[in-house]
Amino acid sequence: MLKNPKAIYMDRFMxxxxxxxxxxxxxxxYDYSIKGLVITILLPEEY
Known part of the structure; x- marks a missing residue:
């Protein structure tokens, strides 16, 4: 688990x-339309 208490909306993780x-x-x-963090899990061929 990664935790960054000073994360901002523009921070991304991959x-x-x-x-x-x-x-x-x-x-x-960060998805501004839902005002929340979206986490996506993909296989490389799905990108």
Whole structure:
């Protein structure tokens, strides 16, 4: 878990992980339309 108490809306996070020989990407971004953080998990070929 990552925690940044001074994070701002424009902060983004992207991480690449390998789980059981499968690479996944996890990205976070602030969505102004819902006023909340959106976390997306993708396989590289889905990007």
């Amino acid at each position: 991480g690449a992980y390998i789980i059981n020989d499968i690479k996944i990407w996890i990205m976070s971004d």
